[in-house]
Structures are given as structure tokens and as C-alpha cells.
Amino acid sequence: MSLAPEQRTDDLTVLDLFAGAGGLSAGVTSPGGFRTVAAVEMDRAAAATYKLNHEDTDVFVGPIQEWLDQQSVPTVDVIVGGPPCQGFSTLGKQDAEDDRNALWYEYAKTIVRAEPKWFVVENVATFMKSEQFKLFQRETDGGGMLADWKFEARVVNAADYGSFQARKRALLIGHRSDVAAPPWPVPTHVGRHRTVREAIEGLPEPATKEWPTVTVPVNQEVFLGGLTTDDLQIGREYRDISRLRFAAIPPGGNRFDLPEELKAPCWIKHTTGSGDVMGRLRWDRPSVTIRTEFFKPEKGRYIHPEKDRVITHREAAILQGFPAGYLWAGTREQIARQIGNAVPLELGAAMGRAILAAHRGQHSEADGLF
Secondary structure, eight states: OOOSOOOOTTSEEEEEESOTTSHHHHHHHTTSSEEEEEEEESOHHHHHHHHHHOTTSEEEESOHHHHHHHSOOOOOSEEEEOOOOTTTOSSSOOOTTOGGGGHHHHHHHHHHHHOOSEEEEEEEGGGGGSHHHHHHHHTTSTTSTTTTEEEEEEEEEGGGGTOSBOOEEEEEEEEETTSOOOOOOOOSOTTSOOOHHHHHTTOOOOEEOOOOOOEEEETTEEEEEEEEGGGGOEEOOOOHHHHHHHHHOOTTOOGGGSOGGGSOHHHHHOOSSOSOTTOBOOTTSOBOOOOTTTTOGGGSSOBOSSSSSBOOHHHHHHHTTOOTTOEEESOHHHHHHHHHHSOOHHHHHHHHHHHHHHHHTOOSGGGSOO
């Protein structure tokens, strides 16, 4: 099964680095006019999900360093990708020496070898203040390895582009010096953000059961999964204390609304801090950022707006923009990680339209980007 738009021989070819489950590819290519020819992803379950939804794409499963050493890098029109962000993330301990921070360099080497007309880098907002960003920028100066390319970088909110969630990310949109620079996509939903209610209200209550054991052969391997987004409306068993806590949290509330007897000892000692812990999503706002452990209420504002449970994998995937028929491979935890690490598809689509505008020489309000 493939959810890619109908392809033509004159479509722009795309290479997806650090591809994950394929959300960035799916978003960027959704306006049509693109064909993803190759992808690189080291997480085997995520690569399986990618392959299920991009049947005609050559997916390399392994580190990008191995791919660059072992494979012939294709010449493409567009490169997209989001190097791992854990070293810059504001969640947990930031580590400037994290080896994953150096993956921007592998991305840059791929640009040199693939010679794309355009490229897109997506990362956490704090990437813009990192030393790695400065090094990447320096390579586009005279004498640098990317001297033939230039880029524009901004921090954006995915909700401003039609996503159901408020997710701030750094975007770099680059172009080769002999082609037109893409116009920066003007936000389409400022002041009229889409809401959690629009995304998930009215969905059936999840069935509480074990994670299915459907198997799917991908890349000569067998994985749990083969489930569509709609199939992910699966519940879980909760401890009695969790059920009591859910019931005590009012609409829009959080751990601070719990009576003392229902608070964990660490919450009693810490009366300040994040208001999202054990928080309910709000119906009439975008969701908070969907992260990789959204199924754990202690990790953020992931309790259903009115039901006494955490949002399901299906609901999280919808908030990320994935369509009903998108196929998933992996365990419960692996699929959650794939969903949380994805780029909201609506944000990817905005980038795709910008690249198409540059390709087609469209620089008017009629294009819908200005």
C-alpha cells in the first residue's frame, strides 16, 4: 500500500534522511509533484513503517555514516530530513558534546554528493542557538563545503500552518545558487488554530486489549504491526490510583488540582514546575507537542479532554496529521516513538508548496504562499 500522490516522470525527486516513520516525506510530497526515491533510517521498526507507506522508495536501514560509506548517493532535486535533536532539546539534560549533534555534518556531506536544488532541515527550536547551527551556516560561506548553497532559517509553530498541535520547530529551507530560493511559506492559520476537538471529538472509545500481533515482512524481517492509524484506537489497563487521579482532574486541569491523598510524594514536595504533568488536553485549543511518551500521563498534558484516560496512539497520530490509512510497524512503544518523532504533516506540506513555487517560478499571491 502506498499513500503517495500519483507520480509522473517530471516529478521532483526527493531523498529523505533520518526519515523516521515517513511523516516529513508524506507531508512534503502531499501537494503532488514529488517522488521520494531513497530514504535513510537506522531505527528498524521506523524504517519498516516507512517502507509500508512508500513502497517504491529505496530504504536503507542503518546509520547515515554507513549509508554514505556503502551506497551510491543518488542525485536528487530535494533533500529533506531532521537530524536527531536530543543533544539540543530542552527536555532533559542538554549536551553540547552529544555525538548525535555531529549528524548535521553527515547531512551536509550528503548535500554535496546528491547536489540537490533545494533542501529542508527540521529540528528543535533550540537548534538555532547551537554551535552546530553556526557551523552549518559557516559551511555556506565562501570556501565552505556548502558554498554553492544558501538557506533561510526560522523558528515556526506548526499550529500556524494548520497542524492540530502547537509544536515549535526550527526550519532551514535552502537552495542551490543557480536556482530560485523558495518563498518562505506564510502561516495560514494564525488566529484560527485548529483544535483538539476538530481532530478527535467523537471517536469511539478504545477497546482495552493487548497490542495485536499481526506480522508484516519488511526488508526481509518480520515486525509486529501492519496496523492502520484507525486501528490504533487501543486502550490500556490502568492502576486504581491512576483512575482516581484522572477522575479528579477537571477540564484543562493538571496535577495541581489533585487532592493531597492522590498526589505522588514528589508532587507534594514540588509545588512549582510544569503545569502539563497529569494535564488534560483542552478541547478548543491545539494540543501540546506530541512527544514519544504521550501514553504516559506523568510525561505531559496527554489526558483526554473529558475521558478518564490518556489519549490513544490513534488520537496522537491524528494530532500529528497522519491519515486514517497510514500503516504502522512495531510494538506499542516503538510506534509511539515514531509518532512522537514525526514532523506534523501539515507543516511538511507547507514546505512542499514552497519548493514547488520555486520550481515553477510562481511568485504571486495566487500561489497561496504569500
